[in-house]
Amino acid sequence: MATLMPVSAVAVLGDVAAPPGVECVRGEVAQHQVRRGRRLAPGLTTPAVVAVKSTVPVGTAPRVAELLREYAPAGDLVEVAWNPEFLRESFAVDDTLRPDRLVLGFNTTHSWAETLLRQAFAKIIESGTSTIVTDWATAELAKGAANSFLGTKISFINAMAEVCEKSGADVAGLADILGHDHRIGRHGMRPGLGFGGGCLPKDLAGFITRADELDAGQAVGILREAAAVNARRQRVIDLAREELGSDLRGKRITVWGAAFKPETDDIRDSPALAVAQALHDFGATVTVTDPKALDNARKLHPELDYVEDPIAAVDDADLLLHLTEWHHFTAIDPKRLATRTTTPKVIDARGTLNTGQWRDAGWIMRALGRS
DSSP states (O other), X not given: OOOOOSOEEEEEOOOOOOOSSHHIIIIIHXXXXXXXXXXXXXXXXXXXXXXXXXXXXXXXXXXXXHHHHHHOTTGGGEEEEEOOOOOOTTOHHHHHHSOSEEEEEESSSSOHHXXXXXXXXXXXXXXXXXXXXXXXXXXXXXXXXXXXXXXXXXXXXXXXXXXXXXXXXXXXXXXXXXXXXXXXXXXXXXXXXXXXXXXXXXXXXXXXXXXXXXXXXXXXXXXXXXXXXXXXXXXXXXXXXXXXXSOOTTOEEEEEOOSSSSSOOOOTTOHHHHHHHHHHHTTOEEEEEOSSOHHHHHHXXXXXXXXXXXXXXXXXXXXXXEOSOOHHHHTSOGGGTGGGSSSOEEEESXXXXXXXXXXXXXXXXXXXXOO
């Protein structure tokens, strides 16, 4: 291994807040990293490692490395490493300090950059974290492939939920049975309204688009189906119209949830708001409540009504929809709510409400994946 000279370690963090879309996933993210590299290069006057963490289309690393060699004063003494992050929203600090794996991608088999990064991550590695050293392309694919698999797993159990509804089965029980198979696992396989946010939908779309560009589009057909299943939020709308009638004009619907998942105020590609907006477009008066995301929701959907208190939000409602699985909602005693509504009807699209408790409290209850 080469003798180490005085080195500056520079991390190019993944701060791309790009919305999903064809133009975005086909090049905007990669171009952003190239522009950042161009701005960074003049400051690299001594041997340096540039560790890139962003989720980008595979094939970006060579472009960044070429740019740095051309514009950095240190030239060939600058080495690029790919170190993808696997951070969950609302758990980023914990996932940074205690990751379940550490991926280091290099262009050469024996890279002095590896020694440097192992020193930088010494405490994490010494704690027993699995460390995988690989090539640039594999490291670039890692985050997108991981999120694509997770999205596929979520969409699979949501597809099974539709089959369960038709057959009289219970999707929660089915998921438990499948989860006991160690090859499948229960984690991440919770049936519901689908996934949203700024990562999974974008990464899934980006992975598919890049596969098309590489003439491997047929190989990712399963990912296209996963994306299609996730977009089928129509089922909740259909259930609402079954309960209230096809004409929703004049009907009052309360939606518990605006964020795409609990413990965040992020509403990007929120399934809850997509359903709320669709019901509003059908003529219903829709009232939304959420512990953290109301300010963001108001800006994006000013035509909806908003109430801070989830109990007050159900006043005079014809139907309650549980669309984001906040503990704040599941902890509410349904007996406190039944007399406040016009008709005590609830659709649980996240599967976290206690069905027996709600029915005992006088509620007519429907749940995705259950008869």
